[in-house]
Amino acid sequence: MGQTLAQKVYEEHVVRRTEGEPDLLYIDLHLVHEVTSPQAFDGLRAAGRTVRRPDLTMATEDHNVPTLDILSPIADPVSRAQVDALRRNAAEFGIRLAPMGDRDQGIVHVIGPQLGLTQPGMTIVCGDSHTSTHGAFGALAFGIGTSEVEHVLATQTLPQYPAKQMSVTVDGELPPGVSAKDVILAVIAEIGTGGGQGHVIEYRGSAIEALSMEARMTICNMSIEAGARAGLIAPDQTTFDYLAGRPHAPQGADWDAAVAHWSTLRTDDDAVFDREVRIDAASLTPYVTWGTNPGQGLPIGASVPDPATIADDSDRAAAESALEYMGLTAGTPLREISVDTVFLGSCTNGRIEDLRVAAALLKGKHVDADTRMLVVPGSVAVKLQAEAEGLDQVFTEAGAEWRGAGCSMCLGMNPDQLKPGERSASTSNRNFQGRQGKGGRTHLVSPAVAAATALTGKLTAPADLETLLAPTHAAPIGV
Amino acid sequence: MDAFTTHTGTAAPLRRSNVDTDQIIPAEYLKRITRTGFEDGLFVAWRKNEPDFVLNQPQYASASILVAGPDFGTGSSREHANWALLDGGFRVVISSRFADIFRNNSTKAGLLTVVLPEADVEALWAAVEADPALPVTVDLQTEQVTYGSTSVPFVIDPYTRWRLLEGLDDVGLTERHLDDITAFESRRPAWKPASLPALPTR
Numbered sequence A: 001m002g003q004t005l006a007q008k009v010y011e012e013h014v015v016r017r018t019e020g021e022p023d024l025l026y027i028d029l030h031l032v033h034e035v036t037s038p039q040a041f042d043g044l045r046a047a048g049r050t051v052r053r054p055d056l057t058m059a060t061e062d063h064n065v066p067t068l069d070i071l072s073p074i075a076d077p078v079s080r081a082q083v084d085a086l087r088r089n090a091a092e093f094g095i096r097l098a099p100m101g102d103r104d105q106g107i108v109h110v111i112g113p114q115l116g117l118t119q120p121g122m123t124i125v126c127g128d129s130h131t132s133t134h135g136a137f138g139a140l141a142f143g144i145g146t147s148e149v150e151h152v153l154a155t156q157t158l159p160q161y162p163a164k165q166m167s168v169t170v171d172g173e174l175p176p177g178v179s180a181k182d183v184i185l186a187v188i189a190e191i192g193t194g195g196g197q198g199h200v201i202e203y204r205g206s207a208i209e210a211l212s213m214e215a216r217m218t219i220c221n222m223s224i225e226a227g228a229r230a231g232l233i234a235p236d237q238t239t240f241d242y243l244a245g246r247p248h249a250p251q252g253a254d255w256d257a258a259v260a261h262w263s264t265l266r267t268d269d270d271a272v273f274d275r276e277v278r279i280d281a282a283s284l285t286p287y288v289t290w291g292t293n294p295g296q297g298l299p300i301g302a303s304v305p306d307p308a309t310i311a312d313d314s315d316r317a318a319a320e321s322a323l324e325y326m327g328l329t330a331g332t333p334l335r336e337i338s339v340d341t342v343f344l345g346s347c348t349n350g351r352i353e354d355l356r357v358a359a360a361l362l363k364g365k366h367v368d369a370d371t372r373m374l375v376v377p378g379s380v381a382v383k384l385q386a387e388a389e390g391l392d393q394v395f396t397e398a399g400a401e402w403r404g405a406g407c408s409m410c411l412g413m414n415p416d417q418l419k420p421g422e423r424s425a426s427t428s429n430r431n432f433q434g435r436q437g438k439g440g441r442t443h444l445v446s447p448a449v450a451a452a453t454a455l456t457g458k459l460t461a462p463a464d465l466e467t468l469l470a471p472t473h474a475a476p477i478g479v
Numbered sequence B: 001m002d003a004f005t006t007h008t009g010t011a012a013p014l015r016r017s018n019v020d021t022d023q024i025i026p027a028e029y030l031k032r033i034t035r036t037g038f039e040d041g042l043f044v045a046w047r048k049n050e051p052d053f054v055l056n057q058p059q060y061a062s063a064s065i066l067v068a069g070p071d072f073g074t075g076s077s078r079e080h081a082n083w084a085l086l087d088g089g090f091r092v093v094i095s096s097r098f099a100d101i102f103r104n105n106s107t108k109a110g111l112l113t114v115v116l117p118e119a120d121v122e123a124l125w126a127a128v129e130a131d132p133a134l135p136v137t138v139d140l141q142t143e144q145v146t147y148g149s150t151s152v153p154f155v156i157d158p159y160t161r162w163r164l165l166e167g168l169d170d171v172g173l174t175e176r177h178l179d180d181i182t183a184f185e186s187r188r189p190a191w192k193p194a195s196l197p198a199l200p201t202r
């Protein structure tokens, strides 16, 4: 029987296999950030251990960093202590760190690909569930807890069991205005937040192959929201083109050897998946969430669902409590929901292409008077690129706030938070209660929907703008 | 890590599905750099805003077994969620389905996660709602949850069970195989990337 892509990558990294024990899996790259690492470094110190491979480890500051005034010390003393701990630990253990103000600083899942450290066929871990993002390159990448961070620091390996295999095939062509974010929100709405549990998801099909690397990262990023620990896409020419010339990409003969190997990383025709899901790309529309878990999403043309129509007891109870928390009434068209804040950013949609899509819609227009829009690039490099292209001008002229790089309002560990009862349209990945600030209400959307929503103040599909923003003088006069 | 053999305590019925790690402990409580002291963040939004939240009810205040709905522990990989449950006095969480990372973290932190079929979870909910003081025993040696005259078997993979019973630390176990790791490293292709020396973005 053939192997899936994920199985091939897994098998290439088995250090030791013994009956009755988990496999010992070698880790090619370990990414580290300030929130999930301090206790791991303390554990090393307490046991007198060192970091086995500092050269396969990379740290950055992202979760706590302010997005304003980034060159001053962090005002919040607790956030500052956490960032300072990372700096001390990186210095003590010889780990490369991209601190605030550094050209390479940014959200951990944005900087790995950007530096070319994320490559096909690798095993990549980080104390962060969205490590699945790196699967876009055909890497087996998954989030781990702090005890495992310590284990990888000490041994560069992890005890693992092989995962079950799931395929999500998206064939056909995406309609205009429908993006990778809509695809993954639709997938999660279809299979549920537990649907991928125990599985690695391979995304395949013509619609996936047609996506750019950044769009592929958006999809793999949210595998965790579907319950899967990892998601991945077979590497192809799009992948190789993205990597060529990046700082840590192989060069010369090494490049040729690497590409030759990467080209073998495809699921065999006779491989068997434990579960298969098929989605018709042409049937998709922009998706938005209405509830408090990412599986509670619907096409933007739909209305807030009536919990009474949900058969499953726990799903119905979840929908009832979600509507109460979200302050929504069953039957309200999603397009009539007004938002206070639009957040464009995060490891899901804080890359240059996301900013370009939003800027194209905002250009020459103005954000709704009652809505604030925060634009937070995923990394310093994204920020500089956007500024070189003049996107920052477009955003600020439209009345949006242009900020420094980091996680920001994705989880509100820095000052960027929703106030109680405030409602956001957010390009991030989690609409959990209180995620963006205590009492805050989150609707997950694509960058295009975020920009369109910022212009109207209500959840809006990009295609709606033509009618909604049509100049009034175009109406026939004097009839 | 403390060994886990068997535990007897009272159980709190958390009739909610999809309890994500942001609900177990919100981000603002993750800034501490120690491994303990997270009890103040445990379910804090529900504890503060919902007077009838199960852990606000005096009869469940000293529960050490949490019985939750399906898809417990979804979301972020924060092991702080597991630490907060331990700091809050819980030794066991029972659910019909756990998020993978949460479950994995539990086995490292010494919190036992027990998967029971949904019907058994329902029955346990009903029992501890009828009698909040009912002692519930979770025995890892015999792989049984017992309360009143009911015994329900559960399954856990033998290796994890052995580690928990012995209270063994994974790093120490892996260090027995350093030779295998070194041998594997000598076979890695030379073109695999390294973060050092630093080659910054131009």
Ligand code: SF4
Pocket (backbone or CB within 6 Å): A062, A063, A107, A108, A109, A128, A130, A346, A347, A348, A406, A407, A410, A411, A428, A429
């Ligand atoms: S952007 Fe959000 S989801 Fe991504 S790493 Fe940061 S906090 Fe986590």
